[in-house]
Amino acid sequence: xxxxxxxxxxxxxxxxKITPQxxxxxxTLCKLRMHPTAEELFAEVSKTIPGLSPTTIYNTxxxxxxxxxxxxxxxxxxxxxxxxxxxxxxxxxxxxxxxMEDYFDNELDEMLSAYFERKQINGFKVSxxxxxxxxxxxxxxxxx
Amino acid sequence: xxxxxxxxxxxxxxxxKITPQxxxxxxTLCKLRMHPTAEELFAEVSKTIPGLSPTTIYNTxxxxxxxxxxxxxxxxxxxxxxxxxxxxxxxxxxxxxxxMEDYFDNELDEMLSAYFERKQINGFKVSxxxxxxxxxxxxxxxxx
DNA sequence: CTTTAATTTGTATTTATTACAAACAAGTTT
DNA sequence: AAACTTGTTTGTAATAAATACAAATTAAAG
Numbered sequence: 071x072x073x074x075x076x077x078x079x080x081x082x083x084x085x086x087k088i089t090p091q092x093x094x095x096x097x098t099l100c101k102l103r104m105h106p107t108a109e110e111l112f113a114e115v116s117k118t119i120p121g122l123s124p125t126t127i128y129n130t131x132x133x134x135x136x137x138x139x140x141x142x143x144x145x146x147x148x149x150x151x152x153x154x155x156x157x158x159x160x161x162x163x164x165x166x167x168x169x170m171e172d173y174f175d176n177e178l179d180e181m182l183s184a185y186f187e188r189k190q191i192n193g194f195k196v197s198x199x200x201x202x203x204x205x206x207x208x209x210x211x212x213x214x
Numbered sequence: 215x216x217x218x219x220x221x222x223x224x225x226x227x228x229x230x231k232i233t234p235q236x237x238x239x240x241x242t243l244c245k246l247r248m249h250p251t252a253e254e255l256f257a258e259v260s261k262t263i264p265g266l267s268p269t270t271i272y273n274t275x276x277x278x279x280x281x282x283x284x285x286x287x288x289x290x291x292x293x294x295x296x297x298x299x300x301x302x303x304x305x306x307x308x309x310x311x312x313x314m315e316d317y318f319d320n321e322l323d324e325m326l327s328a329y330f331e332r333k334q335i336n337g338f339k340v341s342x343x344x345x346x347x348x349x350x351x352x353x354x355x356x357x358x
Numbered sequence: 359c360t361t362t363a364a365t366t367t368g369t370a371t372t373t374a375t376t377a378c379a380a381a382c383a384a385g386t387t388t
Numbered sequence: 389a390a391a392c393t394t395g396t397t398t399g400t401a402a403t404a405a406a407t408a409c410a411a412a413t414t415a416a417a418g
Contacts, residue, residue, distance in 0.1 A: 200348065268406090
């Protein structure tokens with residue numbers, strides 16, 4: 071399978087051994103478009119790897135975060151979540167449905183970095199700007 | 215004490231009974247400029263209220279959040295924190311020192327709301343925009 | 359001062375996460 | 389390909405943060 075090859079390559083590049091558990095975690099994380107919790111991942115990955123231990127999920131996720139393969143995400147009233155997309159992006163979060171989605175916007179990023187280049191903050195050096203857009207998905211017409 | 219009067223007034227307005235525990239929690243929360251965790255608050259408030267129960271801290275904080283007197287804050291790799299300032303604002307967060315500070319910026323807010331008024335997101339209705347500015351405080355010259 | 363309803367306490371429990379040692383498997387070396 | 393070495397997984401046990409709940413207590417209204 072093509073996708074699996076890509077995952078194996080990325081794990082190799084990170085200097086990690088290729089194990090069925092790691093491949094399955096990464097595959098699942100890429101497949102689930104939302105940002106699953108460790109528990110959700112455990113449930114889902116267990117379908118593929120029956121004897122899987124919850125500890126492995128935590129270990130694997132920590133290792134991936136360490137190597138920069140995935141990112142941690144958390145809302146103000148929520149448990150830790152994980153995101154396979156490590157490119158710079160923001161999040162849309164709807165408290166009603168407890169749903170979170172990625173949001174990419176280059177124009178916005180350029181506007182913001184220009185802004186903070188101009189407007190310095192009293193001795194705080196900004197290295198990353200993350201937006202959390204609170205709101206709701208209810209208005210959505212299509213399922214896209 | 216003047217500050218205590220203000221707190222009592224705010225609790226009254228929220229329809230809450232005035233208890234030493236609540237007053238002390240709110241005072242402490244206003245005093246600690248950082249965003250303390252429930253545990254930090256428990257330790258601090260216990261100095262004033264010796265027999266204090268941890269449960270009371272959680273109860274009180276939940277009640278305050280419910281009434282809009284305080285806000286919850288959380289970083290991606292962190293435990294729940296609380297913030298006595300409920301006006302719209304953003305956060306500066308330094309992972310190295312695990313330190314978080316409030317950041318107010320009207321010009322930024324106006325720019326962002328204008329931006330999202332113009333640029334609609336596919337069916338997502340934005341109701342609040344929160345920035346987390348990652349970076350570091352090490353450059354700071356004065357202690358202000 | 360009495361009453362009533364809200365609040366606090368304390369214990370017990372749950373949930374998310376981490377620690378750790380033993381068993382195991384990946385991938386390298388011979 | 390077999391053996392080795394090191395990294396990984398497992399499972400149990402422990403910890404930490406937060407919650408549930410019933411009994412005791414207290415605020416504030418009458």
